[in-house]
Amino acid sequence: MSSRDDPDPARLRELHEAVVAGEDPTAPAKMAELLLPALLRRFASARLPDPHSVESLIGLSVARYLAEPERYQPERGPLLAYLWQDVAGDLRNEWDARVRLRQHESPGSDVVELGSDDRNLSVEEEVLDAVDRFDVSSAILQRARDELGQFSEQDRQLIELLGAGVRDTGPYAEVLGIAHLPSSAQAREVNRHKDRLRKRLGVIRGKLSRPE
Amino acid sequence: MANSADPSDLGPVSAALRDEPGFMAGWLSATPDGERRIQASLKMSDASLHRLLVCRAPRPNRFLADVSTIAAYVGVERTALAAALREATVLAALGSREMSRSEEADDGLVGLLAAARDTAAEQLPDSEAATAVRELAQSTWQAAPPEVRDRRDVQAALVWASPVAVVSLPQLQFAMVNRWLVDRGAPPLPDSIGDLRGLLVAWRSQAVIFVDGTLPEADFRLTLAHEHGHLLLDYLVPRQRVLREEPALLEVLDGRRRPTNADRARAALARAPLGLHTHLLHRHNDGGAAETTIRVEDSASSYALELLAPWEELLTLLRGQPQPQPVSYPKRLAAAAEAAADHFNLPPDAAEVRARAGLTALGIRPGFFNR
Numbered sequence: 258m259s260s261r262d263d264p265d266p267a268r269l270r271e272l273h274e275a276v277v278a279g280e281d282p283t284a285p286a287k288m289a290e291l292l293l294p295a296l297l298r299r300f301a302s303a304r305l306p307d308p309h310s311v312e313s314l315i316g317l318s319v320a321r322y323l324a325e326p327e328r329y330q331p332e333r334g335p336l337l338a339y340l341w342q343d344v345a346g347d348l349r350n351e352w353d354a355r356v357r358l359r360q361h362e363s364p365g366s367d368v369v370e371l372g373s374d375d376r377n378l379s380v381e382e383e384v385l386d387a388v389d390r391f392d393v394s395s396a397i398l399q400r401a402r403d404e405l406g407q408f409s410e411q412d413r414q415l416i417e418l419l420g421a422g423v424r425d426t427g428p429y430a431e432v433l434g435i436a437h438l439p440s441s442a443q444a445r446e447v448n449r450h451k452d453r454l455r456k457r458l459g460v461i462r463g464k465l466s467r468p469e
Numbered sequence: 470m471a472n473s474a475d476p477s478d479l480g481p482v483s484a485a486l487r488d489e490p491g492f493m494a495g496w497l498s499a500t501p502d503g504e505r506r507i508q509a510s511l512k513m514s515d516a517s518l519h520r521l522l523v524c525r526a527p528r529p530n531r532f533l534a535d536v537s538t539i540a541a542y543v544g545v546e547r548t549a550l551a552a553a554l555r556e557a558t559v560l561a562a563l564g565s566r567e568m569s570r571s572e573e574a575d576d577g578l579v580g581l582l583a584a585a586r587d588t589a590a591e592q593l594p595d596s597e598a599a600t601a602v603r604e605l606a607q608s609t610w611q612a613a614p615p616e617v618r619d620r621r622d623v624q625a626a627l628v629w630a631s632p633v634a635v636v637s638l639p640q641l642q643f644a645m646v647n648r649w650l651v652d653r654g655a656p657p658l659p660d661s662i663g664d665l666r667g668l669l670v671a672w673r674s675q676a677v678i679f680v681d682g683t684l685p686e687a688d689f690r691l692t693l694a695h696e697h698g699h700l701l702l703d704y705l706v707p708r709q710r711v712l713r714e715e716p717a718l719l720e721v722l723d724g725r726r727r728p729t730n731a732d733r734a735r736a737a738l739a740r741a742p743l744g745l746h747t748h749l750l751h752r753h754n755d756g757g758a759a760e761t762t763i764r765v766e767d768s769a770s771s772y773a774l775e776l777l778a779p780w781e782e783l784l785t786l787l788r789g790q791p792q793p794q795p796v797s798y799p800k801r802l803a804a805a806a807e808a809a810a811d812h813f814n815l816p817p818d819a820a821e822v823r824a825r826a827g828l829t830a831l832g833i834r835p836g837f838f839n840r
Contacts, residue, residue, distance in 0.1 A: 279525065282535045283542040285492065286523035289482045316481025323482070323523070324489050411528050418716055427723060428716035431708075434529035434632075435490045436674040437562035438499045440725075446490040 262298060264291040269336055276326045280409070285323040292319050295337055296344060310351060311344070318343040327453075408457075415454055480515070483522035493539075496526035499561035501654030507553045511545045527554070533612060533629055548617060548625045555675075556634035562675035563655035581724075582671040583658060584699040584769070586692055593822040594767050597830060598775040602768070605701050606775040621814070623690045623777065627697045631705060632675050635693065637682035641665045646679050667692040671704045673723050687816040691773055698772030703765060778813040778823050786812055787827045798835040802828060 269291060275284035296315045318340050322329060329339050408416065414432045423429070429447040430436045436443070486494035497503040508518045521543045527535035536554065540547035566581070598606070610618050612630035624635050638645050642664055647657035658670065666688070668679040678696040680689055711718050715735045721728045728736070787805050802821065805828055810820035828834070 282525035282527060282539050285525055286479065286520045286542065289479050289523050290477065290520070293479065293482065294477070312481045313484075316483075317485045319482045320485030320489070324486070324491070409528075410530050414530075421716065423716045425717055425720045425725075427719040427725060428712055431674055431712055431719060432529070433490075434526065435496065436723075437558040437565070438490050438496070439565060442488070442490050442495065442499065445488075446495075449491075 262295070263337070264295055266335070270331070273326065273329070273331065273336060276323060289319050289323065292322075292337070292340060296340060299337075299341060300344065300348075311348065314344050314347045314351070315340075318347065412454060415450055416458070419451065419454065478516060479519040479523050483519045486523060491526060492522070493524050493526055494522035497522070497557050497561075499564065500557040501560065501564060503557045503561070507557060510553050510556075511549055513543065513545065517543045517545070529632070533614060537614065547614065548622075548628065552625075552628045552634065555628050555632060556636075556677070558632065559634045559672075559675040559677045560653050560655055562673045563650065563670070563677070566656050566672060582669065582676075582699075582704045584669045584696065584703065584765075585665055586667040586695055593774065593819055594771045595822045595826050597780055597826060598771040602698075602702075602772050603775050603780060605706075606772055606779065609697070609701075609776060610779075623693050626776075627678070627693060631697065631700060633697065633700055634677045636677055636679050637689075638679055639682045641668065641679055641681035643668075646670075649679070667696045669696040669699050671700060674705075674708060676700050676704070685816070687810070687814050687819075690777060690814060691816055691819055694773035694776045695769050697776070698769030699765070702768050702772060774815075774819060774823055777815055777819075778809060780827075783809065783813075783823060783827045784830060787824070787831060798833070801833060802835075 269288075272284055272288040272291065275281045276288055278284075293315060296319070297312070300311045300315065321343070322336075322340060329336060333339070411432060415429060418428050418432070426440065426444050426447050427436070429450065430438070430443040433446060433450065435446055438446075483494045486492040487498045489495040490498075497507065500506070504518060504522065507513070507521070508515075513521070521539065524539045524542065525535075527539070532551070536551045537547045540550040543550075597603075609626055609630040613622075613626040614629065617625040617629065627633055628635060636649060638649065643658070646665075646668055651657055665679070666681050666684060670677050670679075678693060678700070680692050680696075682689075684692060708719070708722065711722055715738075718732060718736055720726050721732050721736070786808060790805060790808055792801065802824060805824035806817065806821040809815055809824045809827070810817055813820070813823075815823065
């Protein structure tokens with residue numbers, strides 16, 4: 258069932274494209290402002306291990322999506338459903354962890370009441386029915402496959418370093434503007450960008466190798 | 470059980486992004502007390518702070534555009550946000566010196582640039598700046614938003630143009646600088662000199678300029694511009710050259726690893742300084758400075774004058790000056806210096822040096838008896 262308070266699907270689609278493109282630094286926050294209330298509403302009536310855990314789990318799920326928006330594939334279903342499933346999976350894991358903890362602490366107690374039947378999974382069905390469908394794949398993802406010229410100036414600098422065979426983290430961190438962070442954080446972010454660019458380059462390479 | 474979270478509060482998302490350097494939450498996570506300091510300095514509500522933290526971190530080559538967009542979104546003034554972000558990042562960078570000292574470098578100095586402008590009188594260069602220096606000064610102004618250029622706000626322009634924070638301390642002394650650093654979780658500087666007008670400290674591509682806050686405004690601006698000259702000419706430009714020509718040397722330059730013989734050879738070819746990247750202004754007992762220091766100081770002063778009184782603007786100003794009657798070089802120079810001081814907010818000595826250079830370029834030189 259659709260809620261009148263749901264975010265406008267077109268707006269969600271537009272923001273998703275902006276989050277993927279990475280050109281508007283405020284796009285992730287604007288997206289989070291739409292997703293967070295919608296997800297909180299979806300889980301408002303759910304039975305939860307504790308009232309605060311759902312906020313954290315929703316926060317984690319939205320953060321995971323914002324950090325790697327390419328993992329969400331619009332052609333597979335609506336973004337809210339994708340995130341709902343992510344949160345629901347985490348909640349299920351949390352329930353299971355609590356059940357295991359209870360079993361460990363007090364064998365023979367009321368473990369059965371916390372079993373899987375007690376989870377309010379009807380919310381999932383509601384969300385899946387309610388939210389919009391994306392009919393076409395993201396225009397930004399499609400454009401990104403079209404030509405190398407779509408890379409940002411920053412990406413081009415990173416690709417030059419990759420092409421020059423630079424292995425140290427420092428030069429990449431300098432280009433990304435994260436040289437002030439601890440080495441471990443720099444390395445993680447640099448590797449993420451290297452992986453992202455290698456994937457994009459691989460796609461372009463594959464596209465160019467195919468005949469028209 | 471129903472939850473009662475404020476749906477507009479992005480706190481759960483910002484908390485989950487603290488390990489993501491691509492977002493403001495992760496970008497600021499290495500700064501001791503960074504979020505609280507930014508919130509306090511910009512007088513932001515919790516909700517605004519969390520919205521800021523969920524934004525993507527500004528890209529170095531799009532700093533003006535990105536920070537302006539973020540500032541409009543979270544409802545703060547963009548130059549204030551830029552300054553707060555610059556301070557947060559330099560504190561994170563300087564904080565990492567402690568780790569470097571214990572793990573890698575010999576004495577915590579490798580990769581550190583510190584340049585001081587002390588209270589002794591300095592000679593100002595009396596000629597037009599080299600083209601490269603003029604272009605650097607122009608690009609500093611071009612990196613700033615129009616309102617900053619319009620009001621000739623040097624401090625704001627530096628913050629927009631370079632990864633540098635500006636800190637004004639009353640009666641600047643080395644001990645005060647170290648106290649400021651330690652209070653914010655950064656290790657103190659290892660060297661010491663006496664009273665200062667300005668001090669630049671740069672580390673791993675981030676910098677802070679300390680200025681004596683009691684200086685008259687014109688001297689304050691000149692000192693800031695001078696230290697920014699050091700930052701560009703002695704630190705950022707060489708780093709950019711290394712990044713372009715020998716990127717692998719950056720790790721050596723920053724003291725993350727020791728140079729190999731091959732590194733030394735490559736460094737020589739790329740004209741990249743290895744080893745100690747430090748040149749505190751040490752004066753001899755007679756008050757003079759070492760030859761290399763004088764050269765470096767001249768370049769920084771040349772940049773400062775070009776930044777504060779751009780050459781073409783200066784010439785336009787001087788061309789439009791009415792000729793004092795009766796015409797004499799000393800009177801003409803005095804009038805030109807006064808005009809330059811007023812127009813560009815220069816200290817009297819700097820205005821006179823600049824006016825003399827400008828008059829010379831216009832073919833107006835002292836007569837035989839005025840030399």
